[in-house]
Amino acid sequence: MLAALAKNPSGKPVDPDRPFVLVVVATGGPRIAALNAAAEALSLATGDLLADARAKAEFLQVRDADPAADDAALRRLALWATRYTPTASPWTEDNGADGFFLDITGSAHLFGGEEKLLADLASRLQKNFGLPARLAVADTPGAAWALSRFHKTPSFVLPPGQEAAALAPLPIAALRLVPETRATLRRLGFKTVGSLLDKPRAPFAARFPTELLRRVDQALGRIDEPLVPIVAPPVYHCLRYLLEPIFTHDAIIAHANRLMATLIHVLTRDDVGARALRLCLYNVDGAVETIDIGLTLPTRSVAHVARLIELKLEALAAACDAGFGFEAIGLAVTCAEPMPARQTELTSVTDDRTERCASLIDALRQRLGPHSVRHFEPMASHIPERAEVLPPIDGEATAWPEAEQKPRPLLLLPHAEPAEDVTALVPDGPPRRFSWRGVTYDITGAQGPERIGAEWWRYREPKPTRDYYLVEDSSGHRFWLFREGLYGRETTAARWFVHGLFA
Amino acid sequence: MGFAQPNPAPIAALARNRATVMAELRRLLPRMGEQRKPLPFGLAAIDSHLPDGGLACGALHEVVPAAEGCIAAAFGFIAAILARISSPPPCGEGLGVGVGRFCKNVDAFTSPHDPHPSLPPRGREQRAASPRAHPLFFIAPTYALRPYRPHGRLHGHGLNALGLDPDRLILVETAHRKETLWAMEEAVRSAAPAAVVGVIDTLDLKLSQRLHLVATDAGLPLFLLRSAPPTLPSPASGGGWGEGSAAATRWRIGTAKAARDRFGLVTQPRWHLQLERCRNGRPGEWVVEYDHVAHRFSLAAALADFSRARGAGEKSIRQAS
Numbered sequence: 107m108l109a110a111l112a113k114n115p116s117g118k119p120v121d122p123d124r125p126f127v128l129v130v131v132a133t134g135g136p137r138i139a140a141l142n143a144a145a146e147a148l149s150l151a152t153g154d155l156l157a158d159a160r161a162k163a164e165f166l167q168v169r170d171a172d173p174a175a176d177d178a179a180l181r182r183l184a185l186w187a188t189r190y191t192p193t194a195s196p197w198t199e200d201n202g203a204d205g206f207f208l209d210i211t212g213s214a215h216l217f218g219g220e221e222k223l224l225a226d227l228a229s230r231l232q233k234n235f236g237l238p239a240r241l242a243v244a245d246t247p248g249a250a251w252a253l254s255r256f257h258k259t260p261s262f263v264l265p266p267g268q269e270a271a272a273l274a275p276l277p278i279a280a281l282r283l284v285p286e287t288r289a290t291l292r293r294l295g296f297k298t299v300g301s302l303l304d305k306p307r308a309p310f311a312a313r314f315p316t317e318l319l320r321r322v323d324q325a326l327g328r329i330d331e332p333l334v335p336i337v338a339p340p341v342y343h344c345l346r347y348l349l350e351p352i353f354t355h356d357a358i359i360a361h362a363n364r365l366m367a368t369l370i371h372v373l374t375r376d377d378v379g380a381r382a383l384r385l386c387l388y389n390v391d392g393a394v395e396t397i398d399i400g401l402t403l404p405t406r407s408v409a410h411v412a413r414l415i416e417l418k419l420e421a422l423a424a425a426c427d428a429g430f431g432f433e434a435i436g437l438a439v440t441c442a443e444p445m446p447a448r449q450t451e452l453t454s455v456t457d458d459r460t461e462r463c464a465s466l467i468d469a470l471r472q473r474l475g476p477h478s479v480r481h482f483e484p485m486a487s488h489i490p491e492r493a494e495v496l497p498p499i500d501g502e503a504t505a506w507p508e509a510e511q512k513p514r515p516l517l518l519l520p521h522a523e524p525a526e527d528v529t530a531l532v533p534d535g536p537p538r539r540f541s542w543r544g545v546t547y548d549i550t551g552a553q554g555p556e557r558i559g560a561e562w563w564r565y566r567e568p569k570p571t572r573d574y575y576l577v578e579d580s581s582g583h584r585f586w587l588f589r590e591g592l593y594g595r596e597t598t599a600a601r602w603f604v605h606g607l608f609a
Numbered sequence: 610m611g612f613a614q615p616n617p618a619p620i621a622a623l624a625r626n627r628a629t630v631m632a633e634l635r636r637l638l639p640r641m642g643e644q645r646k647p648l649p650f651g652l653a654a655i656d657s658h659l660p661d662g663g664l665a666c667g668a669l670h671e672v673v674p675a676a677e678g679c680i681a682a683a684f685g686f687i688a689a690i691l692a693r694i695s696s697p698p699p700c701g702e703g704l705g706v707g708v709g710r711f712c713k714n715v716d717a718f719t720s721p722h723d724p725h726p727s728l729p730p731r732g733r734e735q736r737a738a739s740p741r742a743h744p745l746f747f748i749a750p751t752y753a754l755r756p757y758r759p760h761g762r763l764h765g766h767g768l769n770a771l772g773l774d775p776d777r778l779i780l781v782e783t784a785h786r787k788e789t790l791w792a793m794e795e796a797v798r799s800a801a802p803a804a805v806v807g808v809i810d811t812l813d814l815k816l817s818q819r820l821h822l823v824a825t826d827a828g829l830p831l832f833l834l835r836s837a838p839p840t841l842p843s844p845a846s847g848g849g850w851g852e853g854s855a856a857a858t859r860w861r862i863g864t865a866k867a868a869r870d871r872f873g874l875v876t877q878p879r880w881h882l883q884l885e886r887c888r889n890g891r892p893g894e895w896v897v898e899y900d901h902v903a904h905r906f907s908l909a910a911a912l913a914d915f916s917r918a919r920g921a922g923e924k925s926i927r928q929a930s
Binding site: 112174433459462463465466469470473474477478479480481482483484493494496499503504505506507509510513514515516517518520521545550551552553576581582583584607608609 | 637679680681682684685686689717728743744746753761762763764765766767768769770771772774775776778779780781782783784788791792795796799802803812863864865866867869873874877879880901
């Protein structure tokens, strides 16, 4: 509903104090998908037909639901909530898609306990987003989900080990079941979770899909429920709340420096270096800017990281809007690799150079884009255009084969270009004259042919064989020409192409 | 002893000749270290012509194709120079690694008139020991490596055939001219690569001064390949070259007919080098051929001195040295 309000698709402002519903097209016509408190007060409910609702409520404000925008808004909110814990997991469709899980294991004490964390979260959601949230803390995601929806208080902390007792009075819907299972259970007379819990399992396993027992077990913590975090959880994480919002690049870099200096101690203790870092800037208005930094070699250098952040901020200068300023800044190591302490040798400069080279590649990549720094990699193919690739550099050296005696051009044209007016003494001999790009070249020496067959396993229709010639014109330009098709066998009118230039 | 000499040291110093003083100063200069050795061509005719006995290491060098069709030759000339910048051998291994394979070129190393014996070819063993320890950075706009309409892109196997291990070359793609300049400066400043090559279309005096200063500070050679030939000299610009440049040298590379063996096969590429401008030196003109196995330049046999063959007018200038 928040997303729809924010987007305001019809252009007419919505009065939040009057009945307002979002509708989706379903069986029997448009049905209510979400509604506000004023509409609820008129005893409307989700799933009602819009026609019935209009009969009940006068001047009902109706908008189309936009699930994609809702999803995006939920993701933004979950990203914002990573300030409490790195593991935030927005709810999927079968969870109702209207909230998120936070795994606050080990991070609640940073906020003074679970109650205080919930109070802080509730007040920030209300203040920043205007969202009245329902929050619950429990040992399992299933129990937390049930309590947040069906517990009478909007903010509730369940003491450990009391899931069964807390869930017992809640309705069956608290188990996140599909509507059919829920309807069957209701017909059988099961109204609360408690009525299910003390029954033997075997009849349920036989009668219902496995989903029912799985949901019960997940709620009670008998089986694990893995959470899918919105961003990969970092290995090391450091977050700093600021008293005053910051705006400038210099301030961001200064704070990032301090965060990195804090992380260094942990990295040094564990003998690892950072291979990938993520800088999160939490805007006052709830938006989160993330800056990802990849490194060629593991590093523990504050200055190097600061420089990369600076380059990225420069590149992002237009896109990254400080708005009302950033109120919190977090730096996370998302990928760490072993980086044992090294004995520096007095005479050796090789290590130093390797390090400098890695930091240069990092800097270039950070400013010019992740695919801007490339290297040559040979491929096992005789077709010249397939014989090498240019992948982004990954720090691994590739072994090139020893140069062969066959001539290979220094510059290769991306696509072979047709050579015109080719004269050859015999049809399958070397050319004596050709023109290319409007210039005619008289050939004084030719070398070849080097016959390269097509890769028949690659194409349904076999491509013609190529006969390559190294030719030199009277002023010393050297070209790599080929004739497509074996004369007399594959073709009767062979075509000539220019494929490369020799040094 | 009648009267003591007050201070014998200065008198002794005065007695020393100029060359010794210069040598002493060179030794005392802090950054005249190992890194700043010039890159010799290994060819007496050219090396003696250049003020440092080779291409100065911490300097900007311009390479310009003589005509649009000569761009491959210009690329080849740069590739040949880069291939000669060899990585130092790893500790415990001599320079002789890999010579055995190339017995036929052994005489090349023992050339009597050669003041800078060329380095032996890199063997696979040596290459494996220090992979990418001394990379070469090649910075070019995207259109030069990607579908670059005029003349294609660098081909790894072609580099290999010219004796430059493609694995040492790191390509940097930039989207526009500003990024190219930034990347060049960044690469040189870091002093990580063994050499930096940039492809750029136009160059003015201010820009070349800046790049030259960066290269001087880092002590790295910076090669600038101009994709378009610079403007020709005109009387309007004071009779000098059309555009000013602070580069230490400017080479204009033209094509020449390749060396062939007795079966008519191309054995070594030949280039027509014109040293168009040279700081503290004079222009010159040669036709050289390049041996990709020994990484060695030599004068083309038929026209060993191109300028001499042209006429006596230039001969007098050349002989003034």
